[in-house]
Amino acid sequence: MSKTTAPVCPSHLSNVVCALNSPTSHAACCYVNHTVSFFFFVCASRRQDEEGHVRGHHRTVAAFGCPLQRSPPGRPVLLGCRSPEKETFTCRWEPGDDGGLPTAHRLYYQRERLEGTHECPDYRSAGSNSCFFDKSHTSIWVDYYLTVVASNSLGNATSDIFKVDVMEIVKPDAPQHVTLTAEDRTDSPSLHVSWEHPPNVDAGSGWVTPEYRVRAGRRRQAGDAADWKEYKAGAQTHFTLYGVHPGAAFAVQVRCRLDHGSWSSWSDASYAEIPERIGRDGPFWTSLWGLSGFLFLAAVCVAVTKRKSVMQFLLPPVPGPKIRGLDFQLVKSARPEDFAGALLIRRDFPPAAARKDGAIEPLIVSDVDAGVQPRSGAVSAGFGWDNRQKNNGGERNATREDGDGRSSTRGGDADFETRAALESDYSRVKDVTADNIFLLDSADVPRAERLPEDRGEAANGKTLSFRKESVPSERRKKLPPARPPRAARVIDGGYVDAIPTSPLGETA
Amino acid sequence: CNRKSGYRCMSHVYMLDRDEVGRLPSQPILDDLSRCRVLSLANLFDRVIQHSARMHGISNDLHSEFEQYFVPSRNHVGRISRNCHTSNLLTPNGKENAQKIAVNLPLLPRGKDPLWHFHQITAHQHDLANFSSDKALEMSDMVHELRKGVEKVAEKMQTLGMISNSVGTLADFLPSESGGWRLMKDHELLYCFRRDSDKIKNYLKILKCRIVPEHGC
Numbered sequence: 001m002s003k004t005t006a007p008v009c010p011s012h013l014s015n016v017v018c019a020l021n022s023p024t025s026h027a028a029c030c031y032v033n034h035t036v037s038f039f040f041f042v043c044a045s046r047r048q049d050e051e052g053h054v055r056g057h058h059r060t061v062a063a064f065g066c067p068l069q070r071s072p073p074g075r076p077v078l079l080g081c082r083s084p085e086k087e088t089f090t091c092r093w094e095p096g097d098d099g100g101l102p103t104a105h106r107l108y109y110q111r112e113r114l115e116g117t118h119e120c121p122d123y124r125s126a127g128s129n130s131c132f133f134d135k136s137h138t139s140i141w142v143d144y145y146l147t148v149v150a151s152n153s154l155g156n157a158t159s160d161i162f163k164v165d166v167m168e169i170v171k172p173d174a175p176q177h178v179t180l181t182a183e184d185r186t187d188s189p190s191l192h193v194s195w196e197h198p199p200n201v202d203a204g205s206g207w208v209t210p211e212y213r214v215r216a217g218r219r220r221q222a223g224d225a226a227d228w229k230e231y232k233a234g235a236q237t238h239f240t241l242y243g244v245h246p247g248a249a250f251a252v253q254v255r256c257r258l259d260h261g262s263w264s265s266w267s268d269a270s271y272a273e274i275p276e277r278i279g280r281d282g283p284f285w286t287s288l289w290g291l292s293g294f295l296f297l298a299a300v301c302v303a304v305t306k307r308k309s310v311m312q313f314l315l316p317p318v319p320g321p322k323i324r325g326l327d328f329q330l331v332k333s334a335r336p337e338d339f340a341g342a343l344l345i346r347r348d349f350p351p352a353a354a355r356k357d358g359a360i361e362p363l364i365v366s367d368v369d370a371g372v373q374p375r376s377g378a379v380s381a382g383f384g385w386d387n388r389q390k391n392n393g394g395e396r397n398a399t400r401e402d403g404d405g406r407s408s409t410r411g412g413d414a415d416f417e418t419r420a421a422l423e424s425d426y427s428r429v430k431d432v433t434a435d436n437i438f439l440l441d442s443a444d445v446p447r448a449e450r451l452p453e454d455r456g457e458a459a460n461g462k463t464l465s466f467r468k469e470s471v472p473s474e475r476r477k478k479l480p481p482a483r484p485p486r487a488a489r490v491i492d493g494g495y496v497d498a499i500p501t502s503p504l505g506e507t508a
Numbered sequence: 509c510n511r512k513s514g515y516r517c518m519s520h521v522y523m524l525d526r527d528e529v530g531r532l533p534s535q536p537i538l539d540d541l542s543r544c545r546v547l548s549l550a551n552l553f554d555r556v557i558q559h560s561a562r563m564h565g566i567s568n569d570l571h572s573e574f575e576q577y578f579v580p581s582r583n584h585v586g587r588i589s590r591n592c593h594t595s596n597l598l599t600p601n602g603k604e605n606a607q608k609i610a611v612n613l614p615l616l617p618r619g620k621d622p623l624w625h626f627h628q629i630t631a632h633q634h635d636l637a638n639f640s641s642d643k644a645l646e647m648s649d650m651v652h653e654l655r656k657g658v659e660k661v662a663e664k665m666q667t668l669g670m671i672s673n674s675v676g677t678l679a680d681f682l683p684s685e686s687g688g689w690r691l692m693k694d695h696e697l698l699y700c701f702r703r704d705s706d707k708i709k710n711y712l713k714i715l716k717c718r719i720v721p722e723h724g725c
Contacts, residue, residue: 141703204717
């Protein structure tokens with residue numbers, strides 16, 4: 001048993017509206033876009049088994065003429081107006097339903113300080129469903145009241161009134177001729193962007209004041225850019241991007257607005273690629289490095305071959321010590337026991353020059369009685385060397401050197417002998433007439449451990465005087481007449497001192 | 509600054525050391541003779557234009573605030589009945605006409621220019637003052653200052669010999685009486701003022717680019 005169901009319009013057709021003409025028949029009039037109409041007569045049968053499952057369909061379609069569905073138009077809607085340069089403007093609307101009939105749209109306006117109602121001067125220049133007001137029809141700082149009327153044979157429909165003042169609808173076109181120049185400076189490449197004001201904009205008279213913004217982004221492989229960064233460029237028509245990485249590709253866009261109006265759309269992207277840095281690897285730099293390397297090697301060779309003179313120049317030898325009466329080479333090469341001989345060299349010490357000016361003059365004291373071979377001696381106050389060194393050997397030197405005066409414990413007789421020898425070498429100071437007095441502190445004068453008894457007259461050793469002025473002719477080496485061997489007052493192991501007390505004078 | 513000191517002091521700064529918020533300094537620089545300094549005409553123009561831009565901004569804010577709280581039926585009411593009193597003056601038919609008006613702007617005699625009218629009106633609109641008292645007061649002050657600024661520019665132009673000492677060329681554009689302003693509603697007043705401040709700003713820019721075009725035109 002077949003059962004017919006209500007007709008269903010084919011689902012694969014869009015914009016189909018079905019109206020059921022007859023409640024009893026299974027027919028439907030379907031309309032597409034209010035103009036195409038066709039008639040469906042559907043006889044559909046559906047077999048169902050006992051469980052209710054559909055077993056099959058049977059459909060018959062026939063087309064007949066249907067009555068046309070017509071109506072007055074729907075109300076259009078004014079979408080908005082825009083002025084790209086504050087001298088002209090364009091308004092657009094959205095038409096409503098046309099009711100299946102050809103419908104015409106007209107724009108009418110009224111204006112402040114203008115009598116009457118006027119129609120749009122130009123429906124075509126800006127495309128369909130638009131109205132273009134040229135310069136002669138555009139006034140600023142006055143209100144326009146716009147309406148759009150849609151009409152067909154069945155009726156009219158009027159949109160709402162749209163009020164507009166040109167000063168509020170300024171939105172320019174995008175800036176044009178955006179050009180990029182990669183600048184390769186010494187260390188930081190930069191990207192210079194320049195552009196021109198949008199077309200038709202009168203930028204120099206003060207009528208509009210453009211303001212620009214630039215944005216730049218790294219270009220990805222797919223061609224689009226991401227990581228946009230926006231920069232303000234003010235009223236200028238150029239901009240420089242710093243800190244761009246060499247080898248990267250950039251996309252740059254510019255937009256503008258006039259007098260704090262709406263921003264334009266972004267210009268079409270311009271692309272630039274920053275070249276890799278080649279400055280340091282060029283042929284000029286390579287030859288420069290080669291030349292400097294060669295010069296360096298040449299300098300090294302010269303330095304090596306002439307190293308002695310170089311060393312002499314850089315590190316001059318330290319001058320050796322220059323002591324008069326001292327043969328430094330002999331000192332260097334002599335054995336320790338020959339030291340004294342190296343030091344006591346010249347017979348004419350002290351030098352004559354020292355005698356002349358009357359400065360420090362060494363005091364030479366000797367005594368002839370000792371019968372010791374005359375020796376040349378270099379004596380000065382405080383100078384601890386004496387002939388004893390030669391006789392006694394190296395270990396004595398050490399003790400003599402520090403001047404502590406302790407006589408060695410070996411060979412006391414030898415000490416005495418040397419002392420006697422010492423006495424014979426020295427002439428007595430007859431008189432000391434100089435004014436200057438050279439004093440030695442008692443602490444500096446160590447006592448000898450063993451002094452012979454007949455030296456009781458040795459000075460107390462507390463103070464010594466040593467006149468620095470020239471001493472008359474007694475200061476010469478001569479062998480004084482024999483006398484008891486106590487004339488020379490030697491105190492404290494070898495220091496020869498002048499004693500100002502009278503015993504010196506009495507022998508004169 | 510008096511006449512004896514020459515016109516050196518005529519262009520001294522009168523209004524511009526405002527702080528960021530735009531408040532006037534407590535002590536007008538006008539009275540401080542020690543700070544009298546000479547400004548170039550381009551500099552004067554820049555300052556006056558900045559001032560007019562600020563005035564337009566404030567009037568814009570005031571108007572949109574007003575519309576937020578007191579939303580009139582914008583599309584129906586006041587279609588033709590709106591009549592800003594200043595519509596008769598300073599309203600060009602287009603760009604060229606606007607440039608002509610702009611050039612004549614410094615010639616408006618004192619006491620009869622539209623800004624003087626503004627000042628009178630805004631000073632007396634108590635309702636407006638209640639609505640947004642600080643902004644309204646600021647607007648009133650700014651009108652006053654802007655008028656003085658335009659006068660300064662005119663003086664400087666006269667000393668530079670750019671314009672002759674003519675009087676009253678636009679006097680016939682002015683309304684004979686200003687009582688009609690009182691009848692305007694607050695919303696219309698704000699609307700008209702917003703529009704006229706934009707006019708003033710534009711005229712000053714045109715004038716500047718006509719006279720001293722080398723700076724940012």
